[in-house]
Amino acid sequence: MKNKPICPERNGGGRLRLEAVTLSVQSRRMIRQLLAIPLALGLAACATVPRPVSERAPEPVTVRIIGLNDFHGALEPVQRPITLEDGQGGRQEVYAGGAAWLAGAVARLRAQNPFNMAIGAGDLISASPLASSLFLDEPTVGVMNRVRLDFTSVGNHEFDRGWRELKRLREGGCEKFTLRQPCAVEPDYKGTDYPILAANVRMPDGSTLFPGYGIKRYGSGADAVAVGVIGLTLKGTAQIVAPAGIEGLTFEDEAQSINALVPRVLADGADAVVVAIHQGLVPETGDSFTGCGAMAGDLRAILEQLDPRIDLVISGHTHKAYVCDFAQVDPARRFTVTSAGSAGTLLTDIAVTIDPRRDDVTAISARNVPVQSAGGGRPVNPGFEAFEPNAEVAAYVARYVAAAAQVADRPVGRLSGPARRGGAGSSLGNLVADAQLAATRGAGAQVAFMNPGGIRSDLTAREGGVVTFGDIYAVQPFGNTLVTMSYTGAQLLQILEQQFANPNEPKILAVSDGFTMTLDPARPAGQRVVRAALNGQPIDPAATYRITLNNFIAAGGDGFAAFRQGTDPVVGPLDLDAIEQYLRAGEVIQVPSAGRVTVVGE
Structure with a gap:
């Protein structure tokens, strides 16, 4: 570890924080333990104000994270029930999906904790049903704005209509980059309310197409915590999208791109580091939809190279559902890896517990939740939660479905x-x-x-x-x-x-x-x-x-x-x-x- 003179700076709540620390890539928890050594041992020259004896020690803070991936503009429920396996030979069917039910499910999951966020792992748009695709997936953006998505990574399908159209979708406006006419239903299309992250997508000038990471902060004073999110797509995107749409872009190595940003995210005050990556694992047939068996697939080799200070990986691309503890593969890399299937039929409900005193994650729990959308002849499966459709989102989707109906x-x-x-x-x-x-x-x-x-x-x-x-x-x-x-x-x-x-x-x-x-x-x-x-x-x-x-x-x-x-x-x-x-x-x-x-x- 590189050493340099450091003085702690007291924040507004009386908790000591270390600023501008340069650290090598080691076990995150080992580093945090070193930082917990009494500061007086190494900082005798720094004047500090002692915390009053009566001051309350900060309690652990839970941030609720909802993960989704591969939505693909699925505004309406899927036509057939999805099959969910329990990993023990049992299986159940449930009708799921639909943007209005997705919004209801996200709201209910958020309500478990006052500190919460929703993160996408790419392919939220394109390869979409008519009601979204006919309108360049503008309605999908509208849905995600109403769901209050906090971040999403790019996926390969975000580039199907070219990077310039993707920029328009992010920033708003009606400039035409495709055969279809933008802003056909919403003439004042405003773009996404949420950042799109693209840590490994480089423009010719060396900058990234979109920011590589973002941070969301919660609380204040001694109870303040922050979650950093790094987002990116698979390096192989260049091989699976039309070359004309990505001309001039470079898709860099996933693990190298992530690892280069982890120190920056931590230096920016993040207590938890989340990666949203559009690459995935391939479970074995029969594995539980909310558990994990064998960890195969292209994502595994990436995970084996990641900085151990990462806490959570939200993944996608393979359209599979899993919740994996990667410490079972490598005890030095104690992060959880999740994926929520596709088409908005599942969400991953994740609880991240952070100890503000240590600036570190102490526990993570996660489960995949079917977005059950019963009704209209679609029977309820009592073995799963039933969600009520969000009325505002339902009306918004109905507007686009009606606009597409004459053609459809x-x-x-x-x-x-x-x-x-x-x-x-x-x-x-x-x-x-x-x-x-x-x-x-x-x-x-x-x-x-x-x-x-x-x-x-x-x-x-x-x-x-x-x-x-x-x-x-x-x-x-x-x-x-x-x-x-x-x-x-x-x-x-x-x-x-x-x-x-x-x-x-x-x-x-x-x-x-x-x-x-x-x-x-x-x-x-x-x-x-x-x-x-x-x-x-x-x-x-x-x-x-x-x-x-x-x-x-x-x-x-x-x-x-x-x-x-x-x-x-x-x-x-x-x-x-x-x-x-x-x-x-x-x-x-x-x-x-x-x-x-x-x-x-x-």
């Missing part, structure tokens, strides 16, 4: 049954790929590929098999453009290998009719494509193939850098227009079966 309710075709998005070679993925191939045959397309992350919800036909524009918009809300390009068979095989670029999160492409592939993730890198064929014929490395894909993966998104090798591009329609045209082409469109893609071991 327009029929576009009929399906033979539901098309699901889950798993490799899903029926919905196949349907989308078939639609894109049909829309680009004129450009010579022989096969179409669809990335799984571009499909955001199931496609469930209504009465009579009717599918509306709102239904297909929920499936593909990004407004991507189709492009058809030429690739050699060798390039195509290289592309298919890149489905496993991240072994923790493979991106298995959906394929159009006539194309089949067998994949074995257990094989060494470069050998995982066991077989790929078009119309029954194995892909010929020397042949040339015309392939259709959306502009996101055509530019290398989702880790498919080899797609950038394509030549002779022909730009086609929007992906949404392609599927609408496909659904209109027949009386009833048959949902394709799965089976075009085989993954060994699944």
